[in-house]
Amino acid sequence: MKLNDYTKSREAFARAKRVIPSGIYGHQGPAEGCFIPTDAFPYFSLRAQGSYFWDADGNRFIDYMCAYGPNILGYNDPDVDEAARKQRELGDCITAPSERMIEFAELLVDTVASADWAFFAKNGNDATTGAILCARAYTHRKKIVFFRGYYHGVSPWTQKVDYPGIIEEDVCNNICIPWNDVNALHTVFEENKGQIAAIIGQPYLHGNFADNELPAPGFWQEVRRLCTENDTVLIVDDVRAGFRLDLAGSDHYFGFEADLICFCKALANGYNVSALCGKEFLKNTMSSLSYTGSYWLSAVPFAAGIACIEKMKRLDLACVLQEKGQRLCDGLVFAAGKYGFDLRVSGIPSLFYLRRADDPTLMLHQEWISECVRRGVYFTNHHNHFINAALSDEDIRETIEVAEEAFRVVRERHS
């Protein structure tokens, strides 16, 4: 198989480093993105279509990161793009918001089981931060309970005391408990009676570097019960998993109702919008917040979001993605077994997480991932992956073929 060359990506990175902090910052950069080793990974893209992207050197990748989630229907989906184009001709960022905003909110209220209203912003972090503000404003309490291994964005309240730029006061009201630990949950309520504004959690634990963990039977229901009993707001951060488990919300998938639920990523197939949806009793509080942004009410992403949700409904997309993900993961596990490797898949198949169980250092896993990327299958080392609707049977077949070749290379190197 041909191995990729990244000369142009590296030239672009040298340029980028001169004018951009760390060249590419954040999760899409080589450090935070865990490009291990870095020379296996492309740094910059040229274009994308369907389930593929092409890097700066023209290498094509079957993309299992989907821009870290937003690409759910396939890059450049014609229906979403057409809706966006039509709205762009009418106007996008205008002094008075477009009525697309109302239509989008109505559609979300109609689609998301726990939603009585929708509030729009740009990034997932805007939605989660809005949820925390709302919970604190409603309860007049300070403390927030998190589940260990959480990720809810990058605002100071989401970070940890040892992160650069974070001061103790930013996080001194954060309480962290283990996932799926009902006893810890009871203890935290007992020890902080009348002080907990909110519990915030992703629908299941999709932290990095460890197998993703689904909720234990009855866990969310107990969280819900305790929140109700203690007048604590229950926030579900569905930014990452939203619409890949259940179009009605991941709380619906797991059989409970959140008070506030946050969406972004897959909401508009790559158009820039996020949404915080909530229960009626929190609507007045949300109205009272001083919380807005220059582009939050832009009309084009609303039009794209409407088209995206309508198409996801038509396709029964969550089921389609889970079926594709399951087929892919079964193939990967089988390919690993041929070469004596124990590949574990965790999480929901449409958001699968991969780990080599026979390698506690993760180094062999990193070698295997790098050999896949060099051959045009874009996996990442320690983050869950994403399935999109454009992923074809042929893509899945090619991916398994590349994965098997990569396993063979790693096996030969370590035999």
Place this chain on the structure above:
Amino acid sequence: MTDTRTLSYINLHAILGSLPMLCALDSRAGEILGKKRMTVGISVSGGSAAPGAAGILSFENGRCTYTECAPGSPDVGDAKIVLTFPTPEKFNGMIDGTVTPIPKKGLLRAGFLTGPFTRLTDLLTAYLRPKDEDLADPAFFRISTMLMFHVIARSVCCIGNEDAVGRASASYIPDGAVLLAAGNEISFAVRAENHRLSLSPDPTEETITAEMRFADLLTARALFDGKINSVASVGDGLISIRGMIPQVDNINRILDRVALYLA
């Protein structure tokens, strides 16, 4: 942002704890010490609520060894010269040169402290706080950077164990051994066990679970001096990471605090 007790651990275990390496790298250190045999025990009180740092420096035939001791260890009292400090501030003052220690034991041997020991620590200071013109000499640069690397690796352990924010970082480090290396010139292994950090006496004996490797000593020096950033350097391949990344990631967060303490 920093605390004097953690600084006293760094000053003892990392700074004075680098004297053995100095003796191994620069023959002038051996000449200063001559064939003299001496042991110096140092014990620092951490205050009423916290343990303090303790260790023993042993000198013999121009060589030196350093042994970290448990807080309040009676072994310290067996040394020929014993220095005890009622507070971390007093000990840090000795390192800064603002406090003159009076031995609790071995007063008649105090000449070792004012003579060879002081000349040895002056030599160490020349390497750890180098002048730009000295760094232009490749041999000096090499020794200075290797010593600095050692101080930093040991400081990571001190901060991860003693500093409140450092302990928060260490609480996220899974058990294992993290190799910190500069090219093939020098390497250290930081061991993590139940979120307590220690420097391995021999990295080659460790089962390495993660690695942070600087391309060479130049890269290491540039990072230590704050001239390059670790995140940016991963992108251009000057720093490579692999293995159990939460170990590397959280050690990197502690490294940020090392700069605060050593400033």
